[in-house]
Amino acid sequence: MDGDVDSFGKLCQRYYAAIVAIAYSVLGDHQLAEDAAQESFARALLKLRSLRNRAKFATWLAAICRNVAKDMVATKARQISSEDISKVAARSGSDDSVRAVLQAVEQLPAPAKELVILRYYDGLSYEEISCVLGISKATINGRLTRAKRKMAKYLKRNGFLENQL
Amino acid sequence: MKAGKNSKDLDELISRAISRERPKFDFNKWEQTHQEEIEIFNSQTTRGKAFRSAEPSNIWRIIMNSKIAKLAAAAVVILAVVVSVTLIDRSATPAYAIEQTIEAMRSVSSVRAYISDGEVLFKINPETGQEECYRVEEGNVLTVATPEKTYRYDKDKNVVRISDEYVIGVEVRFSRFIEDMADWVKEHNGKMDHQLEFDQELQKEVIKVYVHIPAQGNSGGQESTINVDPKTKLPISFGTIRLEYNVPIPPGSFDFEIPEGAEVVYE
Numbered sequence: 519m520d521g522d523v524d525s526f527g528k529l530c531q532r533y534y535a536a537i538v539a540i541a542y543s544v545l546g547d548h549q550l551a552e553d554a555a556q557e558s559f560a561r562a563l564l565k566l567r568s569l570r571n572r573a574k575f576a577t578w579l580a581a582i583c584r585n586v587a588k589d590m591v592a593t594k595a596r597q598i599s600s601e602d603i604s605k606v607a608a609r610s611g612s613d614d615s616v617r618a619v620l621q622a623v624e625q626l627p628a629p630a631k632e633l634v635i636l637r638y639y640d641g642l643s644y645e646e647i648s649c650v651l652g653i654s655k656a657t658i659n660g661r662l663t664r665a666k667r668k669m670a671k672y673l674k675r676n677g678f679l680e681n682q683l
Numbered sequence: 684m685k686a687g688k689n690s691k692d693l694d695e696l697i698s699r700a701i702s703r704e705r706p707k708f709d710f711n712k713w714e715q716t717h718q719e720e721i722e723i724f725n726s727q728t729t730r731g732k733a734f735r736s737a738e739p740s741n742i743w744r745i746i747m748n749s750k751i752a753k754l755a756a757a758a759v760v761i762l763a764v765v766v767s768v769t770l771i772d773r774s775a776t777p778a779y780a781i782e783q784t785i786e787a788m789r790s791v792s793s794v795r796a797y798i799s800d801g802e803v804l805f806k807i808n809p810e811t812g813q814e815e816c817y818r819v820e821e822g823n824v825l826t827v828a829t830p831e832k833t834y835r836y837d838k839d840k841n842v843v844r845i846s847d848e849y850v851i852g853v854e855v856r857f858s859r860f861i862e863d864m865a866d867w868v869k870e871h872n873g874k875m876d877h878q879l880e881f882d883q884e885l886q887k888e889v890i891k892v893y894v895h896i897p898a899q900g901n902s903g904g905q906e907s908t909i910n911v912d913p914k915t916k917l918p919i920s921f922g923t924i925r926l927e928y929n930v931p932i933p934p935g936s937f938d939f940e941i942p943e944g945a946e947v948v949y950e
Contacts, residue, residue, distance in 0.1 A: 523721055527710040534708035552706055556713055560720045565831075565848055582831045592941050619700040638697045640705045666693055 526566065530559045533576050535640040536650040537583045542639055543632040544587035554590060558583040577652035618678045622669040630665040637662060787916040793932055797925040805852060806932055816937040817852050827939040828852065834939040842946045882910060885920070889913065 530537075534555060541554035562582050569578055623634055636647050644655040651658070714721065789812075794805040801821035808815040819826040823838040833850040836843045877892040890911040910920045919926055941947060 523724065531708045531710055535705045538706050559713065560717050561847065563720050563724045566724065568849055578830060585831045615696055616700040619696045623701065634697065635701060638701050639703065641702060670693055
Protein backbone atom coordinates (compact mmCIF):
# COMPACT_ATOMS: atom_id res chain seq x y z
CA MET A 519 0.00 0.00 0.00
CA ASP A 520 3.01 2.31 0.46
CA GLY A 521 2.87 5.10 -2.07
CA ASP A 522 0.62 3.12 -4.36
CA VAL A 523 -2.60 4.88 -5.20
CA ASP A 524 -3.77 1.95 -7.32
CA SER A 525 -3.49 -0.43 -4.38
CA PHE A 526 -5.38 2.07 -2.29
CA GLY A 527 -8.05 2.14 -4.99
CA LYS A 528 -8.38 -1.63 -4.91
CA LEU A 529 -8.93 -1.54 -1.17
CA CYS A 530 -11.54 1.18 -1.61
CA GLN A 531 -13.32 -0.94 -4.17
CA ARG A 532 -13.29 -3.90 -1.83
CA TYR A 533 -14.83 -1.98 1.07
CA TYR A 534 -16.99 0.49 -0.83
CA ALA A 535 -20.32 -1.23 -0.18
CA ALA A 536 -19.60 -1.56 3.53
CA ILE A 537 -18.45 2.04 3.83
CA VAL A 538 -21.53 3.29 2.00
CA ALA A 539 -23.71 1.22 4.34
CA ILE A 540 -22.01 2.73 7.39
CA ALA A 541 -22.60 6.23 6.02
CA TYR A 542 -26.19 5.34 5.21
CA SER A 543 -26.79 4.25 8.81
CA VAL A 544 -25.93 7.81 9.88
CA LEU A 545 -27.33 9.79 6.96
CA GLY A 546 -30.31 7.78 5.77
CA ASP A 547 -29.85 8.95 2.21
CA HIS A 548 -28.39 6.79 -0.56
CA GLN A 549 -26.73 9.57 -2.54
CA LEU A 550 -25.31 11.32 0.51
CA ALA A 551 -24.04 7.98 1.78
CA GLU A 552 -22.07 7.48 -1.44
CA ASP A 553 -20.76 11.05 -1.24
CA ALA A 554 -19.67 10.41 2.35
CA ALA A 555 -17.93 7.18 1.37
CA GLN A 556 -15.98 8.93 -1.39
CA GLU A 557 -15.07 11.80 0.90
CA SER A 558 -13.89 9.22 3.44
CA PHE A 559 -11.55 7.74 0.85
CA ALA A 560 -10.11 11.20 0.16
CA ARG A 561 -9.50 11.80 3.86
CA ALA A 562 -8.10 8.32 4.30
CA LEU A 563 -5.64 8.82 1.47
CA LEU A 564 -4.37 12.02 3.03
CA LYS A 565 -3.83 10.27 6.35
CA LEU A 566 -2.69 6.90 5.10
CA ARG A 567 0.84 7.46 6.34
CA SER A 568 -0.43 7.93 9.88
CA LEU A 569 -2.11 4.52 9.88
CA ARG A 570 0.10 2.50 12.16
CA ASN A 571 -1.48 -0.90 11.91
CA ARG A 572 -2.30 -1.51 8.29
CA ALA A 573 -4.07 -4.75 9.07
CA LYS A 574 -6.78 -2.54 10.50
CA PHE A 575 -7.26 -0.50 7.35
CA ALA A 576 -10.94 -1.40 7.00
CA THR A 577 -11.88 -0.57 10.60
CA TRP A 578 -9.88 2.65 10.35
CA LEU A 579 -11.67 3.55 7.13
CA ALA A 580 -15.01 2.78 8.77
CA ALA A 581 -14.17 5.11 11.65
CA ILE A 582 -13.25 7.88 9.22
CA CYS A 583 -16.53 7.34 7.41
CA ARG A 584 -18.55 7.58 10.63
CA ASN A 585 -16.88 10.91 11.34
CA VAL A 586 -17.45 12.19 7.83
CA ALA A 587 -21.11 11.24 7.99
CA LYS A 588 -21.52 12.76 11.46
CA ASP A 589 -19.86 15.94 10.22
CA MET A 590 -22.36 16.08 7.42
CA VAL A 591 -25.14 15.85 9.96
CA ALA A 592 -23.49 18.21 12.43
CA THR A 593 -22.88 20.95 9.94
CA LYS A 594 -26.45 20.52 8.74
CA ALA A 595 -25.17 20.61 5.19
CA ARG A 596 -28.37 19.15 3.96
CA GLN A 597 -30.52 19.42 7.08
CA ILE A 598 -30.49 15.71 7.62
CA SER A 599 -32.14 14.40 10.72
CA SER A 600 -31.76 11.03 12.31
CA GLU A 601 -35.31 10.18 11.31
CA ASP A 602 -34.63 10.39 7.65
CA ILE A 603 -34.70 6.73 6.83
CA SER A 604 -38.31 6.45 7.93
CA LYS A 605 -39.22 9.81 6.39
CA VAL A 606 -37.80 8.71 3.07
CA ALA A 607 -39.93 5.60 3.26
CA ALA A 608 -43.02 7.65 4.02
CA ARG A 609 -42.38 9.97 1.09
CA SER A 610 -41.74 7.15 -1.29
CA GLY A 611 -45.06 5.58 -0.49
CA SER A 612 -43.71 2.42 1.07
CA ASP A 613 -46.23 0.06 2.57
CA ASP A 614 -47.00 -0.02 6.28
CA SER A 615 -44.82 -2.99 7.04
CA VAL A 616 -41.79 -1.38 5.42
CA ARG A 617 -42.41 1.85 7.28
CA ALA A 618 -42.78 0.01 10.56
CA VAL A 619 -39.55 -1.91 10.01
CA LEU A 620 -37.68 1.26 9.17
CA GLN A 621 -38.95 2.85 12.35
CA ALA A 622 -37.83 -0.22 14.26
CA VAL A 623 -34.36 0.16 12.73
CA GLU A 624 -34.32 3.84 13.70
CA GLN A 625 -34.97 3.18 17.37
CA LEU A 626 -31.94 0.88 17.67
CA PRO A 627 -28.78 2.22 19.32
CA ALA A 628 -26.33 3.50 16.69
CA PRO A 629 -23.97 0.47 16.69
CA ALA A 630 -26.87 -1.98 16.37
CA LYS A 631 -28.48 0.11 13.65
CA GLU A 632 -25.19 0.21 11.78
CA LEU A 633 -24.85 -3.55 12.04
CA VAL A 634 -28.40 -4.21 10.76
CA ILE A 635 -27.82 -1.88 7.83
CA LEU A 636 -24.48 -3.45 7.02
CA ARG A 637 -26.16 -6.82 6.92
CA TYR A 638 -29.34 -5.95 5.04
CA TYR A 639 -28.63 -2.81 3.04
CA ASP A 640 -26.12 -4.36 0.65
CA GLY A 641 -26.39 -7.93 1.90
CA LEU A 642 -22.86 -8.03 3.23
CA SER A 643 -21.55 -11.35 4.50
CA TYR A 644 -20.46 -11.84 8.10
CA GLU A 645 -16.92 -12.03 6.77
CA GLU A 646 -17.19 -8.64 5.13
CA ILE A 647 -18.82 -7.11 8.20
CA SER A 648 -16.15 -8.62 10.39
CA CYS A 649 -13.46 -6.83 8.37
CA VAL A 650 -14.94 -3.36 8.74
CA LEU A 651 -16.10 -3.64 12.33
CA GLY A 652 -13.08 -5.55 13.59
CA ILE A 653 -15.20 -8.06 15.50
CA SER A 654 -15.62 -11.82 15.14
CA LYS A 655 -18.39 -13.48 13.17
CA ALA A 656 -19.75 -14.99 16.38
CA THR A 657 -19.98 -11.53 17.91
CA ILE A 658 -21.72 -10.23 14.80
CA ASN A 659 -24.22 -13.05 15.01
CA GLY A 660 -24.93 -12.39 18.68
CA ARG A 661 -25.33 -8.65 18.21
CA LEU A 662 -27.49 -9.08 15.15
CA THR A 663 -29.76 -11.50 16.97
CA ARG A 664 -30.15 -9.06 19.86
CA ALA A 665 -30.83 -6.19 17.48
CA LYS A 666 -33.53 -8.15 15.68
CA ARG A 667 -35.06 -9.16 18.97
CA LYS A 668 -35.31 -5.48 19.91
CA MET A 669 -36.85 -4.71 16.56
CA ALA A 670 -39.42 -7.47 16.96
CA LYS A 671 -40.37 -6.15 20.41
CA TYR A 672 -40.70 -2.67 19.05
CA LEU A 673 -42.91 -3.84 16.22
CA LYS A 674 -45.19 -5.76 18.54
CA ARG A 675 -45.34 -2.88 21.01
CA ASN A 676 -46.40 -0.57 18.22
CA GLY A 677 -49.23 -2.69 16.99
CA PHE A 678 -47.44 -4.55 14.29
CA LEU A 679 -49.23 -7.83 14.87
CA GLU A 680 -47.38 -11.05 15.42
CA ASN A 681 -49.07 -12.70 12.45
CA GLN A 682 -47.46 -10.10 10.24
CA LEU A 683 -44.03 -11.29 11.33
CA MET B 684 -46.00 -18.69 15.30
CA LYS B 685 -42.60 -20.17 15.95
CA ALA B 686 -39.58 -18.07 16.75
CA GLY B 687 -37.62 -19.45 13.80
CA LYS B 688 -40.28 -18.52 11.31
CA ASN B 689 -40.74 -15.14 12.96
CA SER B 690 -37.04 -14.50 12.59
CA LYS B 691 -37.09 -15.52 8.95
CA ASP B 692 -40.09 -13.33 8.29
CA LEU B 693 -38.39 -10.44 10.02
CA ASP B 694 -35.28 -11.03 7.90
CA GLU B 695 -37.40 -10.80 4.79
CA LEU B 696 -39.14 -7.68 6.01
CA ILE B 697 -35.87 -5.95 6.84
CA SER B 698 -34.43 -6.92 3.47
CA ARG B 699 -37.52 -5.61 1.73
CA ALA B 700 -37.35 -2.37 3.69
CA ILE B 701 -33.71 -1.46 3.32
CA SER B 702 -31.92 -3.66 0.83
CA ARG B 703 -30.76 -2.36 -2.51
CA GLU B 704 -28.31 -3.23 -5.20
CA ARG B 705 -24.70 -3.08 -4.09
CA PRO B 706 -23.12 0.22 -5.07
CA LYS B 707 -20.09 0.00 -7.31
CA PHE B 708 -17.07 2.19 -6.85
CA ASP B 709 -15.68 3.83 -9.96
CA PHE B 710 -12.10 4.42 -8.93
CA ASN B 711 -11.10 6.08 -12.21
CA LYS B 712 -13.80 8.67 -11.78
CA TRP B 713 -12.84 9.16 -8.16
CA GLU B 714 -9.21 9.65 -9.16
CA GLN B 715 -10.21 12.37 -11.60
CA THR B 716 -12.15 14.28 -9.00
CA HIS B 717 -9.55 13.86 -6.25
CA GLN B 718 -6.36 14.83 -8.03
CA GLU B 719 -5.41 17.22 -5.26
CA GLU B 720 -5.56 14.55 -2.57
CA ILE B 721 -3.56 12.16 -4.73
CA GLU B 722 -0.87 14.77 -5.32
CA ILE B 723 -0.68 15.53 -1.61
CA PHE B 724 -0.46 11.84 -0.81
CA ASN B 725 2.35 11.34 -3.31
CA SER B 726 4.25 14.31 -1.95
CA GLN B 727 3.74 13.09 1.63
CA THR B 728 5.20 9.74 0.72
CA THR B 729 8.28 11.34 -0.79
CA ARG B 730 8.72 13.70 2.16
CA GLY B 731 8.20 10.90 4.63
CA LYS B 732 10.96 8.80 3.15
CA ALA B 733 13.34 11.74 3.04
CA PHE B 734 12.59 12.63 6.64
CA ARG B 735 13.21 9.15 7.88
CA SER B 736 16.58 8.84 6.24
CA ALA B 737 17.81 12.29 7.24
CA GLU B 738 16.48 12.57 10.79
CA PRO B 739 16.09 9.19 12.36
CA SER B 740 15.78 9.99 16.02
CA ASN B 741 15.16 13.61 16.87
CA ILE B 742 12.33 12.55 19.11
CA TRP B 743 12.62 15.46 21.50
CA ARG B 744 11.98 18.05 18.82
CA ILE B 745 8.94 16.19 17.59
CA ILE B 746 7.52 15.89 21.05
CA MET B 747 8.12 19.53 21.88
CA ASN B 748 6.17 20.47 18.79
CA SER B 749 3.14 18.57 19.96
CA LYS B 750 0.14 20.36 21.38
CA ILE B 751 0.35 18.69 24.73
CA ALA B 752 4.08 19.24 24.90
CA LYS B 753 4.09 19.87 28.63
CA LEU B 754 2.85 16.46 29.49
CA ALA B 755 4.73 14.73 26.73
CA ALA B 756 7.95 16.37 27.76
CA ALA B 757 7.36 15.21 31.28
CA ALA B 758 6.80 11.68 30.12
CA VAL B 759 9.92 11.83 28.03
CA VAL B 760 12.04 12.96 30.92
CA ILE B 761 10.54 10.39 33.21
CA LEU B 762 11.33 7.53 30.95
CA ALA B 763 14.56 8.92 29.65
CA VAL B 764 15.65 9.03 33.23
CA VAL B 765 14.74 5.45 33.82
CA VAL B 766 16.90 4.51 30.88
CA SER B 767 19.76 6.61 32.03
CA VAL B 768 19.55 5.55 35.61
CA THR B 769 19.87 1.96 34.74
CA LEU B 770 22.40 2.49 32.03
CA ILE B 771 24.63 4.87 33.91
CA ASP B 772 24.53 3.69 37.47
CA ARG B 773 23.23 0.21 38.07
CA SER B 774 25.20 -0.15 41.26
CA ALA B 775 23.17 2.24 43.41
CA THR B 776 20.08 0.04 43.41
CA PRO B 777 21.20 -3.34 42.19
CA ALA B 778 17.69 -4.78 42.26
CA TYR B 779 16.67 -2.30 39.62
CA ALA B 780 17.61 -3.44 36.12
CA ILE B 781 16.75 -1.87 32.78
CA GLU B 782 15.20 -5.10 31.61
CA GLN B 783 12.61 -4.92 34.36
CA THR B 784 11.43 -1.49 33.30
CA ILE B 785 11.44 -2.46 29.65
CA GLU B 786 9.37 -5.50 30.47
CA ALA B 787 7.01 -3.49 32.66
CA MET B 788 6.45 -0.95 29.91
CA ARG B 789 5.59 -3.71 27.45
CA SER B 790 2.36 -4.45 29.25
CA VAL B 791 1.17 -0.86 29.48
CA SER B 792 -2.22 -0.63 27.82
CA SER B 793 -3.26 2.73 29.17
CA VAL B 794 -1.71 5.65 31.01
CA ARG B 795 -3.46 8.16 33.20
CA ALA B 796 -1.62 11.29 34.27
CA TYR B 797 -2.98 13.61 36.92
CA ILE B 798 -1.80 17.11 36.12
CA SER B 799 -2.20 20.27 38.17
CA ASP B 800 -5.48 21.31 36.61
CA GLY B 801 -6.92 18.07 35.29
CA GLU B 802 -5.93 14.71 33.89
CA VAL B 803 -4.85 12.92 30.73
CA LEU B 804 -5.83 9.43 29.61
CA PHE B 805 -3.89 7.62 26.90
CA LYS B 806 -5.02 4.39 25.28
CA ILE B 807 -2.11 2.34 24.00
CA ASN B 808 -2.36 0.08 20.98
CA PRO B 809 -1.22 -3.33 22.25
CA GLU B 810 0.19 -4.33 18.88
CA THR B 811 2.19 -1.23 18.05
CA GLY B 812 2.83 0.00 21.58
CA GLN B 813 1.96 3.50 20.44
CA GLU B 814 -0.72 5.76 21.75
CA GLU B 815 -3.99 5.26 19.93
CA CYS B 816 -6.25 7.87 21.49
CA TYR B 817 -6.05 10.33 24.32
CA ARG B 818 -8.26 12.61 26.31
CA VAL B 819 -7.01 15.65 28.17
CA GLU B 820 -9.20 17.55 30.58
CA GLU B 821 -7.34 20.60 31.73
CA GLY B 822 -9.26 23.43 33.31
CA ASN B 823 -12.05 24.38 31.00
CA VAL B 824 -10.48 22.81 27.95
CA LEU B 825 -11.20 19.29 26.79
CA THR B 826 -9.02 17.68 24.12
CA VAL B 827 -9.94 14.35 22.56
CA ALA B 828 -7.65 12.81 19.96
CA THR B 829 -8.81 9.86 17.88
CA PRO B 830 -7.11 8.25 14.88
CA GLU B 831 -9.25 10.40 12.60
CA LYS B 832 -9.64 13.72 14.34
CA THR B 833 -8.50 15.80 17.25
CA TYR B 834 -11.11 17.92 19.01
CA ARG B 835 -10.27 20.78 21.33
CA TYR B 836 -13.26 22.20 23.15
CA ASP B 837 -12.96 25.47 25.02
CA LYS B 838 -15.93 25.32 27.38
CA ASP B 839 -15.68 29.00 28.36
CA LYS B 840 -15.83 30.20 24.77
CA ASN B 841 -18.07 27.32 23.65
CA VAL B 842 -15.79 26.77 20.66
CA VAL B 843 -14.77 23.40 19.23
CA ARG B 844 -11.62 23.31 17.13
CA ILE B 845 -11.34 20.24 14.94
CA SER B 846 -8.10 19.06 13.35
CA ASP B 847 -8.66 16.56 10.61
CA GLU B 848 -5.86 14.37 11.90
CA TYR B 849 -4.51 12.75 15.01
CA VAL B 850 -2.43 15.31 16.87
CA ILE B 851 0.28 13.18 18.35
CA GLY B 852 0.75 13.32 22.10
CA VAL B 853 4.04 11.46 22.31
CA GLU B 854 5.86 10.46 19.16
CA VAL B 855 7.65 7.49 20.65
CA ARG B 856 5.96 4.20 21.40
CA PHE B 857 4.85 3.96 24.99
CA SER B 858 5.58 0.28 25.36
CA ARG B 859 8.97 0.70 23.71
CA PHE B 860 9.67 4.00 25.35
CA ILE B 861 12.86 2.85 26.96
CA GLU B 862 14.42 1.65 23.76
CA ASP B 863 13.16 4.58 21.71
CA MET B 864 14.51 7.09 24.19
CA ALA B 865 17.91 5.55 24.78
CA ASP B 866 19.45 7.34 21.81
CA TRP B 867 18.06 10.66 22.90
CA VAL B 868 19.55 10.30 26.38
CA LYS B 869 22.96 9.52 24.97
CA GLU B 870 22.80 12.43 22.56
CA HIS B 871 22.04 14.93 25.30
CA ASN B 872 24.72 13.86 27.76
CA GLY B 873 22.28 13.99 30.66
CA LYS B 874 23.63 13.31 34.11
CA MET B 875 21.70 11.73 36.88
CA ASP B 876 21.89 9.76 40.01
CA HIS B 877 19.35 7.86 41.99
CA GLN B 878 18.76 6.12 45.25
CA LEU B 879 16.11 4.32 47.19
CA GLU B 880 14.48 6.81 49.53
CA PHE B 881 11.40 7.11 51.67
CA ASP B 882 9.07 9.65 50.10
CA GLN B 883 7.15 11.60 52.73
CA GLU B 884 4.34 12.58 50.41
CA LEU B 885 3.81 9.12 48.95
CA GLN B 886 4.53 7.51 52.30
CA LYS B 887 6.57 4.72 50.76
CA GLU B 888 10.00 3.90 49.48
CA VAL B 889 10.65 4.88 45.90
CA ILE B 890 13.59 5.07 43.57
CA LYS B 891 14.31 8.78 43.50
CA VAL B 892 15.85 9.83 40.26
CA TYR B 893 17.59 13.17 40.12
CA VAL B 894 18.07 14.42 36.60
CA HIS B 895 20.33 17.08 35.24
CA ILE B 896 20.19 17.91 31.56
CA PRO B 897 22.89 20.45 30.72
CA ALA B 898 22.13 23.57 28.71
CA GLN B 899 22.86 23.00 25.05
CA GLY B 900 22.87 25.62 22.35
CA ASN B 901 19.80 27.77 22.72
CA SER B 902 18.01 25.43 25.12
CA GLY B 903 18.42 25.81 28.85
CA GLY B 904 19.23 22.98 31.21
CA GLN B 905 16.72 21.04 33.27
CA GLU B 906 16.67 19.74 36.82
CA SER B 907 14.00 17.23 37.70
CA THR B 908 13.12 14.51 40.17
CA ILE B 909 11.17 11.42 39.28
CA ASN B 910 9.81 8.71 41.52
CA VAL B 911 9.95 5.16 40.23
CA ASP B 912 7.98 2.45 41.97
CA PRO B 913 10.50 -0.18 43.07
CA LYS B 914 7.84 -2.85 42.84
CA THR B 915 6.35 -2.20 39.39
CA LYS B 916 9.50 -0.48 37.99
CA LEU B 917 7.27 2.16 36.43
CA PRO B 918 7.61 5.90 36.94
CA ILE B 919 4.80 6.94 39.27
CA SER B 920 5.27 10.66 39.59
CA PHE B 921 7.15 13.55 38.16
CA GLY B 922 6.98 16.80 40.05
CA THR B 923 3.29 17.33 40.67
CA ILE B 924 2.26 14.95 37.87
CA ARG B 925 1.11 11.56 39.10
CA LEU B 926 1.02 8.58 36.75
CA GLU B 927 -1.01 5.40 36.71
CA TYR B 928 -0.86 2.52 34.26
CA ASN B 929 -3.29 -0.01 32.85
CA VAL B 930 -6.25 1.87 34.25
CA PRO B 931 -9.69 0.82 33.02
CA ILE B 932 -10.85 3.09 30.21
CA PRO B 933 -14.43 4.18 30.80
CA PRO B 934 -16.66 3.62 27.76
CA GLY B 935 -16.93 6.69 25.60
CA SER B 936 -13.70 8.26 26.89
CA PHE B 937 -12.59 9.03 23.36
CA ASP B 938 -15.97 9.93 21.93
CA PHE B 939 -16.63 13.54 21.27
CA GLU B 940 -20.01 15.02 20.53
CA ILE B 941 -20.13 18.61 19.42
CA PRO B 942 -22.12 20.43 22.12
CA GLU B 943 -25.29 22.05 20.93
CA GLY B 944 -24.76 25.67 20.01
CA ALA B 945 -20.96 25.42 20.01
CA GLU B 946 -19.05 27.26 17.32
CA VAL B 947 -17.08 24.79 15.21
CA VAL B 948 -13.74 25.80 13.72
CA TYR B 949 -11.95 23.47 11.33
CA GLU B 950 -8.18 23.76 11.43
